[in-house]
Amino acid sequence: MSKGTNDLVDILVAKLKRRQLVGSSAVAQATLKLLIVVISKNNWSKANDLLNLVRSVGQRLIEANPTELAIGNIVRRVLHVIREEFRDAEASSKSDDHSEFQTVPLTTSSSMYNLLSETGSDDKEYTHASHNLRSDIIQEVRDIRIELDTIYENIKNQATNHIHSNEIIMTIGRSRTVEEFLKMASSKRKFHVLVAETAPSYLGQQMALELSKAGIEATVIPDSAVFAVMSRVNKVILGTHAVLANGGLVAISGTHMMAAAAKHHSIPVVVCTGLYKLSPLYPHDEDSFNVVMNPDAVLGFEEGDLMEKVTVTNPYYDYVSPEFVNLFITNQGGHPPSYLYRLIVENYDPNDHTFDPLA
């Protein structure tokens, strides 16, 4: 890796480690930007070289902040794009040799057609170099970037399909996706939003404030009232930090409680999320993606005497299992949780779920 790009990686790693850069969206953008530089500014001739290069960068970034799953997702997307490009290049070179035969199945491993065929996409295949591969790959990666930039647009454009007039909607925490979604809907419909204040971060309060500024009738409720008012709610619309491969959510703490209350009242739970938050990882342990924050927010340090004697926990995220979610609204449309595996297959290569360097 060239020194220049190495420095850039170091800078991003430092930012992630210091939590100067947080939030799925910001992290995803930064990662993608860095990867474009890595791909364009480094020398590589074979596919494996490039894949390993990207993997090693990805590995470092992920280790810097393992709870930001978006980093891994973006790296996997890029790896997937690289593989596709190489496959295409290979296919085209082969088709020069042979006839038009082979071209169809090679394009993707994610089609039903080759479910039963052997997964010939072994990494060793991608050893060919191609003169205009670099520009092709960078173009593809740029497309991902455009996708990231237009995510809010794409999601919020679906808003009117999901919100009817005079609806009562409940949400928790502050998610930009949900915020834009609701604001968009408010331009066409009149509805009421209940926002759980989301102690101890109180992001819900900010959310309510923002919504009210946009002219949406927003009511702040304490987290304790979630169950009490749930029976009158028409929809629960949630933002999330990450979506796991099984359709489970890693979302701000309190989400589980709200989703469970909604489930009890048979209220549909809708999750608005960009596809970049969809991770191919499974939650083997509910805590594996959680962060525990400073307990001062829960029990002030000024109460030192008390603090000495008790344990105070302030988890930042909740794991919400997929059975609580009825619908995911992504930039590609609405999907039930059961469909997520498909999106994962389409966007990520099964070989990239871990970042161990290739042979």
Next chain:
Amino acid sequence: MDPKKKTVGFVPDHDADTTTSPGGSNNTSTVNSPVSAFSNTPDLNNTTNNNSTTSTPNSAGSAPASSQPRSINTSGARSSYEPMKSSYEEQWGLTPTRTQKTASPRDGSGFPAKEQGAGSHKKENKVKTSGLGIQANAGSASTDGPQSSTSSAGPASAGGPPSSGKGGSQKPSAPSQKSMTKAERRELQEKQKAEKAARVSAGLPASGKKAAQVLNQPNSGFSPNPSKSLATSFPGAEAEKAIAAAESTGQTRRREKLTKEIGLFAHLDPPKFANTALAPKDLHPAVVHAGLQMAQFKICGANARCVATLNAFRKAIQDYQTPPNTTLSRHIQTYLNPHISYLVTCRPMAVSMGNAIRYLKYEIGKNLELPDEDARALFVEKIDNFIRDRITMADQVITSLGLQKIQDGDVILTYARSSVVQGLLLAAHAKGIKFKVIVVDSRPRFEGKQLLRALAAAGVPCTYVLLTAIGHVMREVNKVILGAHSLLSNGALYSRAGTAVVAMSAHERKIPVIVCCETYKFSERVQLDSFVQNEIGNPDELVNDQNNNFGHSSTRCHPSVRGANSGDAASAAAGAGVLTGWRESRDLKLLNLLYDLTPSEFVTVVITEVGLIPCTSVPVILREFLPMMQQ
């Protein structure tokens, strides 16, 4: 300035007259030291005031202006209502508005008739001067005079209170005024100074007649009101006042905004603030005091409120004097009724209180023929017995039953604070059972902290989390023990908001939910959701600014939580009081729901003093108490 001085001047005289306050002992709990005495006395004064008015005929001889004071007094009562309310708001840390409010009565917010109010105020001034004269003459006899312009009634009836005082509850109240001491006077002065400063900053006439009037008015309203003293007892009060004055918006508007209506809950009463001034006459000070404490959530929790009510009624009955041509047991109920409705105006009645009062009425109705003293003794005994049997003993039985359900190695989760649960956990610890407690708490009251303190002090290993983390902590829990505000006939548990979420989370993980509830909290009411019957708390409690953090730093917004993301930095910085300006925003509303309803399927068992029952057995138990409940 003059009128002010006058009022101040009054106080000492008045003080001299009134030395001991019967309610004074209770006060200490209400507020910080010097104020407390003050706070109580005003109530008493109020009551006496009222009495005096009623008894004006008696005292007419002493007062040349007897007719005047009378009319004033009524209006005065109203005006005093305003400040009262305001001061409560202040005390909640809500509206800084004391000064505003004092001005506002003018705006006619609380007044049925503006002119009347204004007119009366003018009169007040006059009367005051006259009152002064009177007082000088009356000397020791002046009771109410100092308290207010309204109190001009006092001097007028100066001779009255003692005479009328024989009537009943006044007796204790009259001496109480004496407790207005120098300290109080000083406080008054200070307040007035602050007020004036605020006024000046608000652009009101700082000096001259007008200002004097304006200033005078508040005095008139305030001095008799305990609320004011309460308000000032809060550290930020002065500053708040200044701010409020600066804002100087109409109080009417403020009031409307305070009760910003939320469609679904439009049928529920807006949060209440105690106002002794609106209270009917002849209230016993102990009841007034209890009501105030409940309104301020100083007394909170079904058991505590019930005991406080019963104790207050006990005092009232003890001090009660039968009017001529009737007997105690026949008249006591009519005597107690205004007390009861007063308590309701302070805060919606707890189910426990309702049941206790119903029981009391039942006992009264059963013993109509008893001679007075026997009846008095009987009722007092019945009250004591009720507290002993249905609450104290019941709690002990519940504790002993509950102990069987706690084993070594248990991880017990509880929510907020219930006195029974606290007793049970402490007893289990004392018994030597090794268990761990997870205290789940929630905004805005952080009641669980009190429990946490008690448990930590006893050495029980505790974990403290907020309600949002319930999903995180629930997996290590093997028992959930909850308190109850009430158990309804359909088996639903009506308890502190958030209980339902806790019970649901436990139910979801198949963790047993144990509810501790005395049978006297059972209600024949049925309810299917948390909407039809509930209580709305002060919405400003949800605003996490400095005035409202309950000594808790968590109400600060932590930039760290959000990370130092550049985009969020601004919002995090503003996070100190995100909702501070909610009243100004048309679309932003706050809903502070106090209770919620837990469906019976979430509750595994209810521990009562009659044994461990499923919560669907509530109506069965209630049948046993049917005769009492039919009353």
